[in-house]
Amino acid sequence: MSQFHTLEVAKVISLTDDTVSVFFQVPEGLKETFTYQPGQYLTLKFNINGKEERRAYSLCSSPYTDNLMEVAVKRVENGIVSNHINDNLKAGDKIEVMPPQGNFILEINPNENHHYVAFSAGSGITPIMSMLKSVLAKEKKSKFTLFYGNKTKVSTIFHKELEELSKDERFNLISIYSRENTGDPLTEGRINKEKVNTLIKQDLNLLKADGFFMCGPEEMIVSVADTLKEFGVNKEKIHYELFTTPILLVKETQKPEIDFEGTAKVKVIYDDEEVELELNTKGATILDAAMEADVDVPFSCKGAVCCTCKALVTEGKAIMEANYSLSDAEVEEGYILTCQAHPVSEYVVVDYDEA
Ligand code: FES
Missing domain, CATH: 3.10.20.30 (Beta-grasp domain)
Structure with missing residues (x-):
């Protein structure tokens, strides 16, 4: 049941100049209610300047490796809630939180021998981080490839954690920077259609992956999804999560016939x-x-x-x-x-x- 519960903030840590991680302690009595799968999100409720505000944030912690639940919140220009969290939230604060929800899920099965490929940019890394940590911890035979786009190394959320995780040879991290010189044209620029095309042609084995997961700006999601489909990837294998109401994908929504008015x-x-x-x-x-x-x-x-x-x-x-x-x-x-x-x-x- 989707009711709010009061959770205590265990700690808040700064990840980059404009992003903090918020950790929640889940009391014993609510552990079952707050069970989650990698890729799901929490809805937080605040009262800011006398007005109720709700926002959904993907969990970046893994249910398999982390005791505390973690969401990373990046400042949005004029964002009432994201700025409130970045400026004011501290350990000990009590927040109204809805139990985890969402369909953007990577189902973990310890017996799998899978290859997962993820594309993400900016704060779109949050659900992917949960999936990645869970796969590496629980699916001992599976591999994970991540293409992660950011402006620079310093502005990259989870830069250090990802470098650390990439010591595991089953995890292949490809960082792509739009404002940093990497010395390799393949890892410079934005994750657009052309870039995805080139990346895939460099390693056609990627197309055999068992699941593709994308999270980030809509343009990136559309570019990756279109390119994968053009290469013949079955759409059932392509999963994505949007953080904002889409513009480009609107065309796909069909209106069924209406047989009653009034x-x-x-x-x-x-x-x-x-x-x-x-x-x-x-x-x-x-x-x-x-x-x-x-x-x-x-x-x-x-x-x-x-x-x-x-x-x-x-x-x-x-x-x-x-x-x-x-x-x-x-x-x-x-x-x-x-x-x-x-x-x-x-x-x-x-x-x-x-x-
Ligand atoms: S409230 Fe988010 S889809 Fe309806």
């Missing part, structure tokens, strides 16, 4: 409570309507990216304006992002408890 009855089930709402097909989203009716439903980004607001439609139909986080299979099963969903049948039952 005011629908929507039953919302959350935490074993049921509330019935009247909601116009062209009105507010199901999430906003439920909040308006005082149901404390979960949400974070409200931008179709994080999937915190996921629920199952168990009766009737609802459509989403956008979806950048649910898989095709989940949509097929009836899952929706309620922050994007509107009813399109006379009666709809939306169950958050099934998410």
